[in-house]
Amino acid sequence: xxxxxxxxxxxxxxxxGETLTINIPGDxxxxxxxxxxxxxTIKISEVVMLGDSTFxxxxxxxxxxxxxxxxxxxxxxxxxxxMVPGDSKNSLVRLAQFRAHEDASRSFEFARQFVVGKxxxxxxxxxxxxxxxxxxxxxxxxxxxxxxxxLVEKLExxxxxxxxxxxxxxxxxxGSLQGYEGAGSAAYFDGFSLLVKGDAGLSxxxxxxRPPRDPVNALLSYxxxxxxxQCSSALQTCGLDPYIGFLHSSQYSKPALALxxxxxFRSPIVDSxxxxxxxxxxxxxxxxxxxxxxxxxxxxxxRTFLEKYEERMNTQIVHPVxxxxxxxxxxxxxxxxxxxxxxxxxxxxxxxxxxx
Numbered sequence: 001x002x003x004x005x006x007x008x009x010x011x012x013x014x015x016x017g018e019t020l021t022i023n024i025p026g027d028x029x030x031x032x033x034x035x036x037x038x039x040x041t042i043k044i045s046e047v048v049m050l051g052d053s054t055f056x057x058x059x060x061x062x063x064x065x066x067x068x069x070x071x072x073x074x075x076x077x078x079x080x081x082x083m084v085p086g087d088s089k090n091s092l093v094r095l096a097q098f099r100a101h102e103d104a105s106r107s108f109e110f111a112r113q114f115v116v117g118k119x120x121x122x123x124x125x126x127x128x129x130x131x132x133x134x135x136x137x138x139x140x141x142x143x144x145x146x147x148x149x150x151l152v153e154k155l156e157x158x159x160x161x162x163x164x165x166x167x168x169x170x171x172x173x174x175g176s177l178q179g180y181e182g183a184g185s186a187a188y189f190d191g192f193s194l195l196v197k198g199d200a201g202l203s204x205x206x207x208x209x210r211p212p213r214d215p216v217n218a219l220l221s222y223x224x225x226x227x228x229x230q231c232s233s234a235l236q237t238c239g240l241d242p243y244i245g246f247l248h249s250s251q252y253s254k255p256a257l258a259l260x261x262x263x264x265f266r267s268p269i270v271d272s273x274x275x276x277x278x279x280x281x282x283x284x285x286x287x288x289x290x291x292x293x294x295x296x297x298x299x300x301x302x303r304t305f306l307e308k309y310e311e312r313m314n315t316q317i318v319h320p321v322x323x324x325x326x327x328x329x330x331x332x333x334x335x336x337x338x339x340x341x342x343x344x345x346x347x348x349x350x351x352x353x354x355x356x
Contacts, residue, residue, distance in 0.1 A: 011053040090239030096343040108157035110246035117264035117352025122188040141191030198278035201285025211294030218295040223270030232258040
């Protein structure tokens with residue numbers, strides 16, 4: 001089972017027996033002839049459509065009958081919408097999720113563990129990379145992350161409300177948690193900048209987004225967008241509401257819990273893919289388009305990124321909690337199930353995903 005990406009604009013996806021036929025139009029200017037691609041529906045676990053293409057009603061029905069989720073993105077990778085086969089019938093876990101969201105101590109504990117997992121995995125990526133490089137600056141960044149992680153692990157939720165309602169985070173455990181997360185991210189991206197060693201036009205100074213103002217940030221943003229939708233899908237599969245979170249504030253149209261969950265997977269999945277593509281010169285400066293200060297991938301380069309992203313998602317590792325082999329894609333679902341088990345009281349505390 002795998003994710004089917006529809007990247008060619010104006011494609012038409014039809015059902016033909018037990019197969020999806022993707023009719024890709026020709027492009028006279030680019031010298032491309034029209035062609036067809038056939039994919040057995042039984043092999044499809046998810047569909048991601050980029051740009052303007054069309055499903056026939058029969059194709060949509062076949063995918064939904066097979067419980068395949070369809071995500072619609074524009075050509076920049078920005079989210080448009082999702083078509084989901086049906087909500088989980090497990091209303092009890094969602095009720096438990098809502099109660100935990102309103103419980104300050106439980107909400108804080110979930111948030112704290114998400115940050116612990118994020119800091120640990122960022123530190124691990126820097127340490128792994130530094131085994132070969134031996135750069136003292138990377139060692140210092142990793143050591144800084146280690147110290148911040150230890151501080152986060154000692155944090156406890158405040159039993160009383162903030163003294164100044166106008167500044168609810170100032171001097172509180174929530175404020176400390178957010179400050180530590182920000183400091184950890186800053187230290188990590190300082191180290192990450194030392195790892196980017198590809199084409200001269202692909203340098204990295206600092207993390208920026210909305211819009212990404214350099215090619216490396218464009219890759220990171222694109223990868224995080226894909227990862228976010230994978231996390232949303234995993235949470236819904238487990239009966240959870242992606243919009244009711246703990247670390248990220250729950251606001252209108254903000255999938256807070258999906259953003260919470262993806263924090264642990266940013267560096268081992270997306271950041272790793274970006275470094276591989278750049279440092280091995282698989283992608284170069286000419287693979288990007290700059291428009292009004294914002295960067296995005298060209299069509300061919302986007303397919304290259306998706307191939308490497310899928311390769312990473314299907315990489316088998318030993319899950320740190322369950323101790324058996326699982327692909328990263330499966331690990332995301334397992335972490336979502338740990339969230340559900342914690343909410344239902346089956347385990348005492350959520351255990352974050354920590355790579356070795």
